[in-house]
Amino acid sequence: MSDPLFDNAASEGRPVVAWVLIGLGIATLLFGSYVGLFVAPQEKFMGEVYRILFVHVPTAWNALLALTFAFGCALMFLFRGDWRWDARLEAGIEIGVVLSFLLCCQGAIWAKPTWGVWWDWDPRLTTTAVLLAAFLGILALRRFVDDPVKRATWSSVATVIAYVDVPIVYFSVKWWNSLHQMQSTPNTVSSAFHLPLRVNAIGILLLLIGVITLRTRIAKMRLREELAPPEPAAGSAMEYAPGAGR
Numbered sequence: 001m002s003d004p005l006f007d008n009a010a011s012e013g014r015p016v017v018a019w020v021l022i023g024l025g026i027a028t029l030l031f032g033s034y035v036g037l038f039v040a041p042q043e044k045f046m047g048e049v050y051r052i053l054f055v056h057v058p059t060a061w062n063a064l065l066a067l068t069f070a071f072g073c074a075l076m077f078l079f080r081g082d083w084r085w086d087a088r089l090e091a092g093i094e095i096g097v098v099l100s101f102l103l104c105c106q107g108a109i110w111a112k113p114t115w116g117v118w119w120d121w122d123p124r125l126t127t128t129a130v131l132l133a134a135f136l137g138i139l140a141l142r143r144f145v146d147d148p149v150k151r152a153t154w155s156s157v158a159t160v161i162a163y164v165d166v167p168i169v170y171f172s173v174k175w176w177n178s179l180h181q182m183q184s185t186p187n188t189v190s191s192a193f194h195l196p197l198r199v200n201a202i203g204i205l206l207l208l209i210g211v212i213t214l215r216t217r218i219a220k221m222r223l224r225e226e227l228a229p230p231e232p233a234a235g236s237a238m239e240y241a242p243g244a245g246r
Helices: 008-012 015-039 047-079 082-115 125-142 148-162 165-175 191-227
Strands: none
Touching: 015 047, 015 165, 015 191, 047 082, 047 125, 047 148, 047 165, 047 191, 082 125, 082 148, 082 191, 125 148, 125 165
16 A cells, blocks of 8 residues: 555654653653752742742643644644544644643642642633643543544544644733743743753653654554455455366
């Protein structure tokens, strides 16, 4: 078949490269976390609790990046009908949901000593919770729809719709009176905090790329089995043998 999905070399990717990226990501994340925990100075107003932000902020960046990747994959599948993009969509949504869940957990750990509560229905937190619920719903849709064409089409359309919440999450602290702080920039963050933030962001990004690559490979293998033409049943056709019936 001409579809690259059915080309083993093209569809299964390079798992060794993915594992190398995951290993580099873990090592980078450990280094960045060490710098954030033991090298970076104490923050003037929040004290030691602020150190979770060295993981929390990079997690937020990469969660939105993963869902943006999924959005791009959904558009590519809808316009091109290439099954490889459906496999990438599934992988992107899954890692985006995992990072969004971790983002909510990290935020709650930071909020308790800072705001005095684990959770507040602040615009940023509320829109993030809606985002997590929406993409969890898309994963549930993919789980319960057996037909590959319907599953891919419906989940791609749902991803495009759900992605509307991503810019809302990002701009919520600017559009509404929010308890959550505004987005930080290099101009508003002390230079002593730049290194752990950037190193951890790179570490999570490497993990993201590696995991998406492996998860895409698994999704492609499953799709190849689902889309492969059925094998003819034994005895369904009679073979011609010279001299038969004489």
